[in-house]
Structures are given as C-alpha cells and as structure tokens.
Amino acid sequence: MNSGPMFTFQQGSSSHRGFVIGSWVLFAIGAVLLPYVLWEVFGLFQVGRLNRALYFAVAILGVNLVVGYSGLIALGHSAFVGIGAFLTIWLINDFGWDYWMTIPVAIAIGFLVGVLLGVPALRIKGLYLALLTIAFAAVFPSLMKLDKFGIADATGGANGRNIDEILVAPSWAQSLLGIDDTAEQQEIYQYFVILILTVLAFWATRNLLRSRPGRAIIAIRDNETGAAVSGVNLPLYKTLTFGVSAALGALAGVMWVMNIGFAGEQDFGFAPLAVPLLVGLVIGGVATIEGAVVGAFVVVFVREYTKSFGLDILSESLFGLILIAVTFFAPGGVVGFAKQMKGRIMRTIPRPPEGAVVGRAASPEPPAEEVVPEPAV
Amino acid sequence: MTTAQVGSRPSWMDNPARLITGGIFGVIGLALFIYILPEIIDGGVQLFLQRLFDGLDNGAVYAVVAVALVLIFKATTLINFAQGELAMFGTFIAYLLAVTPEDSALSYTLGWAEFSAGFLPLGLMAAIAVAMAISAAMGAAIERMLIRPFDPTDHLPVVLITLGLFLILNSVAGYLWNFNPRAFPSVFPTDSDAFVGIGGARLRYSVIGTWAVLGAMGLTLWFILSKTKIGLAFRAVSSNTESSRLVGVRVGRTLMFGWALAAAFGTLGGAMVAPKLFIQPNMMATLLIFSFAAATIGGLDSLQGAVVGGIAIGLIQSLLVGYLGDRDTAFNVLSLAVAFVVILIVLWFKPSGLFGTSRVERV
Numbered sequence: 001m002n003s004g005p006m007f008t009f010q011q012g013s014s015s016h017r018g019f020v021i022g023s024w025v026l027f028a029i030g031a032v033l034l035p036y037v038l039w040e041v042f043g044l045f046q047v048g049r050l051n052r053a054l055y056f057a058v059a060i061l062g063v064n065l066v067v068g069y070s071g072l073i074a075l076g077h078s079a080f081v082g083i084g085a086f087l088t089i090w091l092i093n094d095f096g097w098d099y100w101m102t103i104p105v106a107i108a109i110g111f112l113v114g115v116l117l118g119v120p121a122l123r124i125k126g127l128y129l130a131l132l133t134i135a136f137a138a139v140f141p142s143l144m145k146l147d148k149f150g151i152a153d154a155t156g157g158a159n160g161r162n163i164d165e166i167l168v169a170p171s172w173a174q175s176l177l178g179i180d181d182t183a184e185q186q187e188i189y190q191y192f193v194i195l196i197l198t199v200l201a202f203w204a205t206r207n208l209l210r211s212r213p214g215r216a217i218i219a220i221r222d223n224e225t226g227a228a229v230s231g232v233n234l235p236l237y238k239t240l241t242f243g244v245s246a247a248l249g250a251l252a253g254v255m256w257v258m259n260i261g262f263a264g265e266q267d268f269g270f271a272p273l274a275v276p277l278l279v280g281l282v283i284g285g286v287a288t289i290e291g292a293v294v295g296a297f298v299v300v301f302v303r304e305y306t307k308s309f310g311l312d313i314l315s316e317s318l319f320g321l322i323l324i325a326v327t328f329f330a331p332g333g334v335v336g337f338a339k340q341m342k343g344r345i346m347r348t349i350p351r352p353p354e355g356a357v358v359g360r361a362a363s364p365e366p367p368a369e370e371v372v373p374e375p376a377v
Numbered sequence: 378m379t380t381a382q383v384g385s386r387p388s389w390m391d392n393p394a395r396l397i398t399g400g401i402f403g404v405i406g407l408a409l410f411i412y413i414l415p416e417i418i419d420g421g422v423q424l425f426l427q428r429l430f431d432g433l434d435n436g437a438v439y440a441v442v443a444v445a446l447v448l449i450f451k452a453t454t455l456i457n458f459a460q461g462e463l464a465m466f467g468t469f470i471a472y473l474l475a476v477t478p479e480d481s482a483l484s485y486t487l488g489w490a491e492f493s494a495g496f497l498p499l500g501l502m503a504a505i506a507v508a509m510a511i512s513a514a515m516g517a518a519i520e521r522m523l524i525r526p527f528d529p530t531d532h533l534p535v536v537l538i539t540l541g542l543f544l545i546l547n548s549v550a551g552y553l554w555n556f557n558p559r560a561f562p563s564v565f566p567t568d569s570d571a572f573v574g575i576g577g578a579r580l581r582y583s584v585i586g587t588w589a590v591l592g593a594m595g596l597t598l599w600f601i602l603s604k605t606k607i608g609l610a611f612r613a614v615s616s617n618t619e620s621s622r623l624v625g626v627r628v629g630r631t632l633m634f635g636w637a638l639a640a641a642f643g644t645l646g647g648a649m650v651a652p653k654l655f656i657q658p659n660m661m662a663t664l665l666i667f668s669f670a671a672a673t674i675g676g677l678d679s680l681q682g683a684v685v686g687g688i689a690i691g692l693i694q695s696l697l698v699g700y701l702g703d704r705d706t707a708f709n710v711l712s713l714a715v716a717f718v719v720i721l722i723v724l725w726f727k728p729s730g731l732f733g734t735s736r737v738e739r740v
Contacts (some may be wrong), residue, residue, distance in 0.1 A: 124725065130536050131720065131724075134666075135717040142713050278537070313552050316544045317544065319544050320543070323537050323538070324545075326537075327527075327541070
C-alpha cells in the first residue's frame with residue numbers, strides 16, 4: 001500500500017528551489033490579498049480579527065520559545081503582552097510619543113523584564129515553574145490597578161485606558177493601499193503594519209533558533225546536564241530565552257494597541273490571555289514556528305465565532321476539549337500532523353556533504369546545476 | 378554552575394548570590410514591618426486579635442484545599458491545576474442537593490430534563506457527604522482516563538490536561554448554573570451572636586467549626602494512610618513507584634484512590650468556604666493561588682506542611698495586607714501579590730518547603 005512519497009526533491013536542486021520560492025511567492029500574494037478579500041466579502045470588521053490573529057501569533061511564538069524550545073513550562077506570557085500594551089499607551093498618551101518610537105522601547109523593556117523573570121527559572125523548574133508563572137499571570141492585573149507609584153494613572157486602573165490617537169495611514173500609504181482616512185479603513189493600514197512587524201518577528205526568531213544560541217537552547221531542553229557538560233552556558237541561554245520571548249510578548253502588546261487602541265488590566269489575566277496563548281501553542285504544534293500562526297488563527301476565530309453566537313462561555317470548554325484532545329491524539333499539533341501528511345506527498349533529500357559519493361555506484365552523479373530557477377507558480 | 382550535584386547539596390551559606398538575594402528580601406521584609414508598625418500599635422490588641430482570627434479563618438480553607446493538592450502531588454508528583462474547579466463543581470452538587478427550591482429559585486435544564494435545586498431533600502451535611510462521594514468518583518475517573526496514559530515525568534502534557542479540565546469544568550458550571558453568586562448555607566451557626574469574645578475580638582463559631590472539620594479530616598487521613606492497606610500502598614507508591622510496582626502494589630488503583638480522596642477533600646473545602654465567598658463558578662480562582670502558596674510553604678509533598686502553610690498564608694494575608702491596607706488603601710489589591718511573592722521566595726530558597734522531602738538529582 002505504501003509506495004513512498006509522490007514527489008522527491010533533492011535539496012538545492014532547481015526544482016526544489018522552484019518549489020520553495022514558488023510557495024513563498026504564493027504566500028506573499030495571499031497575505032497581501034487576504035485583507036481586501038475579507039473586506040469585500042465580510043466587511044472591515046473581519047480585518048480587525050485578522051490583525052488580532054497576527055499579534056496573537058507573535059505572542060504565541062514568544063510562549064513557544066520558552067515552552068517549546070527551551071522546555072521550561074512558563075505560562076505567564078499574558079503579563080508581557082500587558083506590559084507592552086500599557087507601555088505603548090502610556091508613552092503615546094502622556095509623552096506624545098510616536099507609535100514607531102514605542103516599538104524598540106517596548107521590545108527593550110520587555111526583554112529586560114523577561115531576563116529578570118528568567119532568573120527564578122534558573123532554579124525553579126518543571127511544575128514548580130508552571131505554578132510560579134501562573135501565580136505571576138494571576139497577579140499582574142491586580143498590580144496594574146495599584147493606585148500607587150502612578151501605576152493606576154499610567155494604565156487607567158480598573159477602567160483601562162484608550163489611546164488618544166489611533167494609528168492612521170499617512171497619505172502616501174492611503175493612496176498606495178486604496179483606502180481613505182476614515183477610522184474604519186485604517187484597519188487595512190494597521191493590517192500591513194502588523195503584518196510587517198509579525199514577519200520580522202518570525203524571521204528574527206527563526207534565525208535565532210537556527211543559529212548557535214538556538215542550538216544551545218534546544219540542547220538545554222533535550223538534556224540539560226548534557227548541554228552543560230558540552231559547554232553550554234545554562235544561565236545565559238535560559239535568561240536569554242526568557243528575554244527574547246518576553247520581548248516578543250511586548251511587541252505583541254504594541255500591536256494590540258495599534259489594532260484596538262485600548263488596554264484594560266482584565267484583558268491580560270491568566271484566563272483571558274495566558275490560556276488562549278497556551279491553547280494556540282498546543283493546537284499549532286509545540287516547538288514549531290509555523291504552529292504559532294496556525295494556533296493564533298484557530299484561537300482568535302474560534303473565540304470570535306462562539307462569541308458571535310452568544311456562547312462565549314463555551315469557547316472556554318472548546319479550548320479545554322481541544323487542549324485535552326490534541327495532547328492525547330496529536331501531540332505535534334496541526335503542524336506536526338501536516339508535516340506527517342507532507343511526508344507522504346513529497347520528500348526532500350538533504351544535500352549531500354561536500355565531496356561525498358552519492359549512491360553506491362562508483363560513478364558520482366554530476367553536481368546539481370546552478371541555474372536560477374523561475375518561480376513555478 | 379551545574380544543575381545537579383551528586384550527594385551533597387550546597388548549603389545555604391556557601392552561596393554568596395543566594396545570601397545577597399536573601400538579604401534583599403530580608404531588608405524589604407524588615408522595611409515593610411517598620412512601615413506598618415505604627416498601624417499595628419494604633420490598631421490595638423483587639424484589632425490585632427481580630428486580624429489573627431480572620432487569618433485563621435481563611436487559613437483553614439487554604440489548608441483544606443492545600444491538603445488536596447498535596448495528596449495528588451505525593452501520589453503522582455503532579456500539580457492538579459483543576460483542583461479548585463473540581464472543588465467548585467462538587468460544591469455546586471452539594472448546593473443542588475441541599476437547597477430547596479424555595480430557598481434558591483434555581484431551576485435549570487440539563488439537556489432534556491428539568492431539574493430544580495434541592496430535588497433530593499437532604500440535610501446540608503448529608504448533601505455535602507454525597508457531593509464528596511460524587512467528586513471522589515469524578516476524581517478517580519479523571520485519573521484513570523486522562524492522567525494515567527501519560528508519563529508523569531513529562532510535565533507539559535499533564536499541565537495541559539489539567540488546564541483543559543480547569544477550562545471545561547469552569548465553563549460547564551457557568552453554562553449550567555450561570556455566574557451569579559448565590560448564598561450557600563453554612564453548616565455552622567451564622568447568627569450575629571454566634572461567636573466567642575476574646576479580648577474584644579470575635580472568634581466566630583464557624584471558624585472553630587472549620588478548624589474542627591480540618592482536624593477531623595487530618596484524623597481521617599492519618600487513619601487511612603497509616604492503618605489501612607490502601608493507605609500503606611499509597612505511602613509505598615509515593616515513596617517509590619517503581620519499587621512498589623515490583624513488589625506487587627497495584628499502582629494504578631492506588632493513584633486513583635489518591636485522586637478520589639483529593640477530590641473529596643477539595644469539595645469539603647469548597648463547602649466550607651462557600652458560605653463566605655458565595656457560590657459561583659469562579660469562586661476558587663484566587664483561592665487556588667493561595668492554596669498553592671500554602672502547599673508550597675509546607676513543602677508540596679507534606680500533609681502537615683499543607684496545614685501549617687495554610688495558617689501561614691492566612692495570617693500573612695490578613696495581617697500584612699490588612700495593616701498595609703490600613704496604612705494606604707491602594708494596597709488593598711495586593712493580596713494575590715503576597716501569595717506570588719511567597720511562592721517565589723519559598724521555591725527560590727527552599728523548594729522543599731518547611732516539611733517537604735528534598736530531592737537530590739542524580740546525573
């Protein structure tokens with residue numbers, strides 16, 4: 001019955017490159033067209049959901065970095081998103097900052113807070129860390145409404161805080177995107193801003209994970225003692241992971257404000273945010289980069305749809321069922337499953353090392369021709 | 378800095394970094410104490426005693442739920458994040474069994490059948506007992522179906538499963554019984570004069586009663602664990618699962634028993650706290666965090682530690698946050714933060730808590 005994959009690609013061959021480039025081009029075209037299609041078919045409201053899914057993806061990527069790649073069960077990422085969001089509103093409203101200036105600041109502050117909170121994770125592990133971080137996520141909202149040290153003034157306390165000026169497209173962008181200056185149509189502009197930031201965040205994280213620090217982080221997860229013996233600096237890399245993942249969370253917080261223009265402490269609690277992030281991570285696939293996107297879309301749209309049916313209580317049950325079902329039947333999540341399926345359809349053979357003899361035959365095959373392929377769309 | 382040492386653990390004093398962090402925490406604690414000292418003196422003995430009794434009151438409930446957490450941790454080295462919601466569910470069952478329709482005006486549809494509260498005219502005590510039995514069955518079923526298939530040393534799946542249960546129980550309860558808080562009758566007298574006056578402060582009968590229940594629970598646990606066969610098996614499994622399996626202990630059944638016991642005690646704790654908090658699906662959310670803190674102080678695998686931790690957390694909460702709140706009302710929101718800081722400090726300096734067994738990792 002099993003006759004192997006239908007297509008086989010040699011890595012580095014022109015057909016493989018064509019496949020890779022082609023799929024990226026398709027993906028890019030889809031990402032550009034998607035908001036317009038949604039706008040045409042369902043209205044601008046759906047574009048807002050799309051934006052939400054995008055920054056959820058970044059936040060989930062942050063959770064994934066710690067939970068999936070470094071193997072530390074830290075569940076308090078809702079707080080990092082909250083820090084990014086409140087910081088943005090505070091800087092823009094009270095100091096007249098620009099949206100663009102808040103991005104590096106939020107990322108830097110998020111990184112610092114993450115490093116600080118990563119320090120306990122050096123000693124506290126496993127379930128204990130899960131416990132501690134859940135408590136942290138539960139505490140964060142009440143800290144944000146503390147009417148002391150100016151915290152409640154900066155965050156709006158229990159009422160939350162609106163942004164004074166929403167993110168509006170400059171005129172050149174308006175004409176480029178084909179939108180006018182009404183507040184609703186800014187969703188399209190916000191989509192592209194958020195999309196670019198999301199792509200940058202994913203690209204940076206992917207590169208981080210494929211480089212030396214990434215290998216160290218994964219080595220720590222797989223065998224901590226082994227990694228330490230091989231010379232991996234455990235404290236450095238663990239706190240680094242926490243820092244980067246918190247920075248991603250804070251970036252998601254900035255995008256949250258770009259999209260919604262509001263932040264309220266109750267949105268950043270354990271049940272309202274940390275749980276959906278975790279559910280998204282598990283649905284998409286733990287320790288997969290693409291999984292963060294898939295999970296974010298599932299979480300955001302499931303939640304919005306159950307809400308629109310007046311059944312928002314049941315979205316929680318649904319999340320719970322999904323958590324249990326995925327853990328039981330598909331521990332790799334959607335992406336893990338898709339990778340399995342993809343393995344049946346196509347296979348990529350890794351490029352043989354330099355100078356290796358390919359195959360058993362004595363005559364080596366001619367090297368793959370270096371032809372720039374045309375995108376096979 | 379290696380992660381695992383064979384044999385000796387580094388002692389407290391050898392490590393300058395820990396000494397410094399410990400010093401920082403100590404200085405902060407001292408500063409806090411000096412900060413609230415005027416309030417304590419101003420408030421006088423009566424207020425102090427009252428705060429003490431309030432602390433004992435909360436502490437008893439934290440202790441009951443912490444004992445349930447510890448039972449599961451001892452048996453399976455897992456933390457059951459759904460413990461609070463299981464207790465909430467059990468408390469609702471007790472409520473439905475005990476409260477007559479005239480009391481509650483509660484009726485609800487469950488699929489095709491329409492029930493009204495109090496469809497079994499049981500006394501409150503009997504209703505709580507039946508609810509405990511039902512919770513025990515639920516706990517056992519959860520262990521058998523959802524927990525046992527997974528390797529307990531791999532933490533993430535179990536965290537996900539118990540969090541999933543948390544979500545399901547919470548939202549199903551919200552769907553069936555909605556989120557409006559309802560008054561829950563107390564087993565103990567609740568009249569305005571039901572208290573013992575000590576130094577002008579009121580020690581309510583319900584506080585004494587809750588502590589009596591806790592004591593009875595402790596005795597029951599002691600009896601089960603040290604005098605019965607399944608208790609012996611439970612202690613064997615919690616001390617060394619593999620060896621007890623080899624000598625013929627039926628590990629699965631024993632763990633199921635542990636979960637059942639924990640669920641039953643959780644429901645008991647829920648029924649104790651419900652008259653005070655009112656009964657609604659989110660009643661356990663913050664209580665669970667305090668109980669986590671209590672269990673952590675005691676050491677997550679020590680039953681008597683859970684009780685001591687419960688008292689400690691109850692007292693810290695009512696004294697520290699109470700006096701801080703007197704000093705500046707802004708601090709009234711900080712109750713949960715205290716629990717978080719306690720968890721952090723204990724896990725940081727002494728992960729085994731006051732009474733827990735410390736684990737030595739072998740390479």
